Amino acid sequence: xxxxxxxxxxxxxxxxxxxxxxxxxxxxxxxxxxxxxxxxxxxxxxxxxxxxxxxxxxxxxxxxxxxxxxxxxxxxxxxxxxxxxxxxx
Numbered sequence: 368x369x370x371x372x373x374x375x376x377x378x379x380x381x382x383x384x385x386x387x388x389x390x391x392x393x394x395x396x397x398x399x400x401x402x403x404x405x406x407x408x409x410x411x412x413x414x415x416x417x418x419x420x421x422x423x424x425x426x427x428x429x430x431x432x433x434x435x436x437x438x439x440x441x442x443x444x445x446x447x448x449x450x451x452x453x454x455x456x
Contacts, residue, residue, distance in 0.1 A: 370388040372431075373388045373439070374387065374405070376429065376431065377407055379427070380427025380428070380429070382409065383411065384408065384427075386406070387405070389403070390403060391403075391404045401437050401438075402440075403436060403438070403440070404441075404442075405440065405441050406442045407441065407442070408443075409446075411423060412445050413445050417443070420441075420443040424443065
């Protein structure tokens with residue numbers, strides 16, 4: 368599983384989600400584990416706690432979280448939160 372696969376899974380699994388997934392560290396050739404960082408923006412996060420938002424992301428990635436993804440750093444935003452962050456307000 369690569370960053371594009373994780374991104375596609377998140378976008379398919381969360382309504383109206385826009386995801387950006389990167390690999391924050393170089394792959395370790397001695398290990399098959401994969402570390403990813405995701406920024407996910409979706410109106411589906413509105414009114415949900417941070418734990419609930421992250422659970423939506425983990426559920427979208429599904430079984431890959433236990434088989435192919437070693438670590439997933441998650442930042443979640445509603446569209447309004449993301450826009451305010453981008454505006455510096």
